[in-house]
Amino acid sequence: MDWLKAILEKAAVTDGKLDVEAVMKQITAEFPKHAVPKKEFNDKVKELETANSTIAELKKESEGNEELQKKIGEYETEIGNLKKSAEDTAKKHVLKEKLTKSGVLDPDYLIYKHGGIEKFNFDKENNPLGVDDVLKSYKEDKSMSHLFKTGSAYTPAGGADLPAVNPFAKDTFNMTEQGKLLKNNPEQARALAAAAGVKI
DSSP states (O other): OHHHHHHHHHOOEETTEEOHHHHHHHHHHHHHHHSOOHHHHHHHHHHHHHHHHHHHHHHHHOTTOHHHHHHHHHHHHHHHHHHHHHHHHHHHHHHHHHHHHTTBSOHHHHHHHTTOGGGSEEOTTOOEESHHHHHHHHHHOGGGGGGBOOOOOOOOTTOSSOOSSOTTSSTTOOHHHHHHHHHHOHHHHHHHHHHTTOOO
8 A cells, every 4th residue: 555655645735735636546547556456356256156166066967977077177177277367366466566665666567577477486375575686686787777766856956845934924924034935945935925825
């Protein structure tokens, strides 16, 4: 859920109100990258249940019948494939989340570039192992640097932090601070003045 936290931290608050529509657009765009769609998961579960019940019925009806025994073998193979597919879907979801937390911008591409989900190691609970070691070689490769967050963000001069007090507010009025703010960061000065109900 770090992706959701990041969206909320960057959310624009204007006049004390959160821009809910913009936040929802970002969440709607990011959510599919971080979650297995419910319909896809439910479809896999339903397929598995149907295959299991079909095999149970066939076993009862087919004792002594070679053709039916062959069909049962085919269904058992299909169940094995469905289980593996469901397991791979779960593994991929957890792996993508781990890669995103590690600063990967396009986890699907990195998984593809590494050779697929099978090339990663997982523990018994399907948690990825050794992801940092895998990422190290990609981070060192300059042709792959575009896959990672750089960590350097643009902060305009004087725009990193707001002053602890608003020099335009009635209670904390301070002409010296207003002058400094107007000289060093006019945009911030306008925003603080507007918040205090003063026009510049």
